[in-house]
Amino acid sequence: MSETVQVGHIGSISVAWTDPTGVTVPVDGPTAWSSTDDTIITVVVATGNPLIANWHTVGLGNAQLIATADADLGAGFRKVSCSTDFDVIPGEATGGTTTVTDLGPGEPSSGGPRKK
DSSP states (O other), rough: EEEETTOOOEEEEEEOOOOOTBBBOOOEEEEEEESSTTTTTEEEEEETTTTEEEEOSSSEEEEEEEEEEEEESSSSSSSEEEEEEEEEEOOOOOOOOOOOOOOSEEEOTTOEEEEO
């Protein structure tokens, strides 16, 4: 799965662990969340539910958010993980600023002001 998101945005991501037939199944212990590049997107587990995490895009580029858990419901450990690709792009223009430069006395011309 891939998402395109603007820099400076926040959101949430969730995981549902499934068996080969697509049925939701439990895992052993909490789900851990990580980012492949914290300079592009950060992730923090949501309070009270480790199947949900909150993300914040902080830089431009590509990174993944990865959920990891223990699929072995017994005493052993068998890692299961899934990831989502994020393409973080610049924000859209919402306004603008102008800059005024006073060149002193002159006459207008099609190529810009002409000084006397």
